[in-house]
Amino acid sequence: MKNKFYITTPIYYVNASPHIGHTYTTIAADVLARYHRYLGDEVFFLTGTDEHGAKIAEKAAEAGKTEEQFVNEVAQEFKLAWQTLNISNNNFIRTTDPKHMSAVQAALQFMYDRGDIYLGKYEGLYCRGCEQFKNEKDLVNGLCPDHKTKPEIMSEETYLFKMSKYGQELLKKIKTDEIKVRPEEKKNEIVSFMEREGLQDVSFSRKNVRWGIPLPWDKNHTSYVWADAFLNYLTGLGWTGPQDTQPAMWPADAQLMSKDILRVHATIWQAMLLSLNLPTAKELFIHGFFLVDGQKMSKSLGNVIAPQDLIDKYGVDATRYLLMSATAFGSDGDISWKKFDEKFNADLANGLGNLVARVSNLLEKNNITIDIKTGAGDFKTDYAAAMQELQLDGALEIIWKILRLCDETLSARKPWELKDETEIKKILEPVAQDILNVAELLSPFMPETAEKISRQFSEPQIKKTEPLFPRI
Ligand code: MSP
Numbered sequence: 001m002k003n004k005f006y007i008t009t010p011i012y013y014v015n016a017s018p019h020i021g022h023t024y025t026t027i028a029a030d031v032l033a034r035y036h037r038y039l040g041d042e043v044f045f046l047t048g049t050d051e052h053g054a055k056i057a058e059k060a061a062e063a064g065k066t067e068e069q070f071v072n073e074v075a076q077e078f079k080l081a082w083q084t085l086n087i088s089n090n091n092f093i094r095t096t097d098p099k100h101m102s103a104v105q106a107a108l109q110f111m112y113d114r115g116d117i118y119l120g121k122y123e124g125l126y127c128r129g130c131e132q133f134k135n136e137k138d139l140v141n142g143l144c145p146d147h148k149t150k151p152e153i154m155s156e157e158t159y160l161f162k163m164s165k166y167g168q169e170l171l172k173k174i175k176t177d178e179i180k181v182r183p184e185e186k187k188n189e190i191v192s193f194m195e196r197e198g199l200q201d202v203s204f205s206r207k208n209v210r211w212g213i214p215l216p217w218d219k220n221h222t223s224y225v226w227a228d229a230f231l232n233y234l235t236g237l238g239w240t241g242p243q244d245t246q247p248a249m250w251p252a253d254a255q256l257m258s259k260d261i262l263r264v265h266a267t268i269w270q271a272m273l274l275s276l277n278l279p280t281a282k283e284l285f286i287h288g289f290f291l292v293d294g295q296k297m298s299k300s301l302g303n304v305i306a307p308q309d310l311i312d313k314y315g316v317d318a319t320r321y322l323l324m325s326a327t328a329f330g331s332d333g334d335i336s337w338k339k340f341d342e343k344f345n346a347d348l349a350n351g352l353g354n355l356v357a358r359v360s361n362l363l364e365k366n367n368i369t370i371d372i373k374t375g376a377g378d379f380k381t382d383y384a385a386a387m388q389e390l391q392l393d394g395a396l397e398i399i400w401k402i403l404r405l406c407d408e409t410l411s412a413r414k415p416w417e418l419k420d421e422t423e424i425k426k427i428l429e430p431v432a433q434d435i436l437n438v439a440e441l442l443s444p445f446m447p448e449t450a451e452k453i454s455r456q457f458s459e460p461q462i463k464k465t466e467p468l469f470p471r472i
Contacts, residue, residue, distance in 0.1 A: 005036040005043045006249040010257045011050040011093060011232050014074035015059045018081040019297060020335075021258070021290050023307040024323050028287065028392055029256050030087045031324060034444035035387050037088075044249045046236040047082065048093030049075045053225035055128050057211035067211050071096055081307050085316055086447055093236035095228055104223060104231050105216045106241025107276060108204070112217060116165065116275045122158040122203040125151035131225050132264065133203060146260060159205040159221060166271040167199035173280055179270060180283040182390070183330040186259065190266045199267055230269040234278075242276055251279040254390070262286050285390055288332035305335075314340070317446035318348055318469060321396070324445055329392045341472050351403055352438075353469035355410075356453060359431055360464040362415055368425050369460045372433045383441050392445075399441050406431045432457055 009029045012022050026047055033045035051071040060070035075094050082089060093100060111117045125134040129147030133154075138144070144151055171194045173179045174187065181187035205221035206212065212222030233255070237247035257265060262284065270280045292303045310319040322340050325347070327333025363370065379398055386394040415427045436457040443450035449468060456465055 003036075003039075003041045004249060004253070005033070005041040006237075006252045007033050007036075007043070007045050007254045008233050008236075008252055008256065009047040010261060011048040011095065011229055012078060013050050013053075013056065014071050014078070015056050016299075017074065017077050018307055020305045020307060020310065020323065021297065022078075023081070023085070023310075023319075024290060024326075025256050025258065025287065026082060026087055027085065027320050027323055028329065029254075030085075030089070031320075031392055031444045032254060032256075032387075032390070033088055034447065038444065043090070044237065045089045046091050046093060046233065047087070047089045048091070048232055048236060049078050049095070050225070050229045050232070051075065051094055051096045052212045052222075052228055053131050054206075054209045054211070055131060057209070058128075060211075068096075084311060085307060085320065091236050093232045095232060097235075099240065100232065100235040101213050101228075103235045103239060103241045103244075104213050104228050106243065107231055107272075108223060108227065109216045110242040111161065111272070111275045112159075112215075114275070116162045117159050117204055118162065120158060120160045120201075121156070122160070123155045124153075126154040127151040130260075156207050158203040158207070159215065159218070160201040161204040161227070161268070161271070161275075163199045163202050163268060163271045166274045167194065169274060170199065170267065170270050170280075171195065173270070174266060179266070179280050181262070181266060182283060182285050186262060186286040190262060193263065194267070199271065202268060226264055226268060227272065230265075230272055233269075233281075246278060252281045252283075254283050254285055255281050256285050256287065258289050259286050260289070285330075287329055288327055290326075291332065291334045293336045294334055310340070313472070314344055315469075317449045318344055321348065321446055324392050325396050327393065329390060329394075344469065344472055347400060348469040349467075349471040351400065351407075352449075353467055355403055355406055355431075356435060356456070357464060357467055358410065359406075359428060359435060360456060360462050362424065363428055363432065363462045364464050366421055366424050367461075368421060368428065370425065370429045370432055370462070371460070372429065372436055372457065379437075380441070387444075395441070396445065399438055402434055402438055406434050432462065 007029050009025045029045060033043050036043045056071065057067055060067045063070055079092055108117065127134050127144040127147060129144060129149055134144065134151050142150060174181055175191055181190055204224045204227050205215055206224060207221055209222050212225060213228050215221045215223060233252060234247065234250065237249050239247050255265065265284055273280050292305060295301060295303060297304045307319065314322060322343055326335050379402060383395050383398050386398060409431060413427045415424045418424050435453060439450045439453035456462060
């Protein structure tokens with residue numbers, strides 16, 4: 001029987017254009033989706049945009065546009081960026097889609113009817129940058145550590161979600177890995193947070209935010225933007241609300257995100273699922289946060305890198321490679337143009353590109369035909385283990401080890417100094433076989449390059465082609 005594999009990225013806020021943080025998550029999800037398709041799994045890969053809330057309404061006003069106009073434009077930028085990067089998502093969900101909105105209303109109504117949502121009052125701090133409620137304890141010198149802004153004081157009538165009811169059950173599920181939170185240290189963080197503070201009821205509606213989904217039973221309130229957003233993981237599968245049957249792809253097998261939104265995913269989202277009588281997610285995978293030259297990306301610092309900036313300089317596949325190999329998947333990473341340039345030249349121009357060029361050149365020049373087979377050889381097991389553990393950079397490491405071994409063989413045996421065709425063939429045939437194997441393993445990461453190499457090295461008479469990665 002085919003395994004199913006449902007993988008999601010967060011849906012990105014449209015208050016900003018896509019940058020390499022979003023791009024990193026999306027490419028990683030794409031690599032995993034492509035890998036699972038290659039394994040023969042039935043894959044559904046979802047991404048999209050998060051389009052409601054005060055923050056976005058504010059941005060639209062600043063731009064002198066209506067909210068609709070504004071969100072349409074930015075959502076289009078995300079779609080386009082992912083198309084350019086060869087992202088193989090099966091659906092692109094937008095929270096302003098009327099079908100999503102009516103499912104959200106049905107879900108909230110269901111939760112309200114069963115007594116999990118009740119009218120109350122929220123008094124406390126709110127960070128608009130996070131669109132999250134804050135404790136004094138979350139702040140550093142009175143400021144939100146992520147946005148360096150002072151949270152506003154909120155005091156208003158609100159509908160609250162009875163999250164406290166699900167605290168114990170969730171804690172147990174996370175502890176026993178029924179909801180797997182990875183890497184392990186992130187699991188420990190969330191477990192100790194839940195043990196220390198328990199789960200409090202959470203405000204689920206806003207009275208003063210017009211740009212949101214109205215609560216069906218009280219139109220003076222709109223849905224809290226996160227409640228609306230989380231349900232994308234269901235509506236993106238075509239779910240129309242609790243009256244509907246559970247989508248075949250649910251629960252999600254891997255939900256990727258970075259640490260800024262782990263807490264809400266491990267608590268509010270899972271509690272909502274319990275309230276909706278649906279299974280919780282199988283795995284939340286938390287990858288690291290990117291810094292640029294040691295600093296957080298921000299408009300005011302002017303160090304935001306857009307995916308198109310990278311594509312213009314390095315091309316699509318190299319951009320995918322540079323991001324995936326930039327840091328151990330799961331750890332924070334510091335990136336810079338200088339490091340990207342160096343890595344491009346070392347791994348792609350001088351590494352993979354040069355090897356392919358040398359080998360195909362020698363084969364063509366000496367008119368050697370060879371017999372190679374498809375199938376990725378012995379290293380497949382290590383590679384599969386790395387991919388299974390979501391060690392994406394580790395999988396790339398394995399591939400580059402093979403490439404280095406090929407280079408060493410060539411340097412040691414110098415086929416270009418030989419005259420005897422049989423001798424040359426003896427050296428080049430296994431190397432060509434390795435190159436073809438590498439192409440197979442590389443295909444989730446660099447689909448176009450892998451395809452080019454596979455085509456080139458599947459011919460009995462291999463011919464040289466244009467260089468894959470001209471040096472920068
Ligand atoms: N809209 C919410 C998510 C709702 S999901 C139901 C949101 N959007 S966001 O636009 O701020 O995107 C957050 C996600 O973008 C992070 O979880 C991460 O996946 C990615 N990244 C944004 N900046 C990043 C870095 N600097 N580094 C790595 N990834 C980060 O939160």
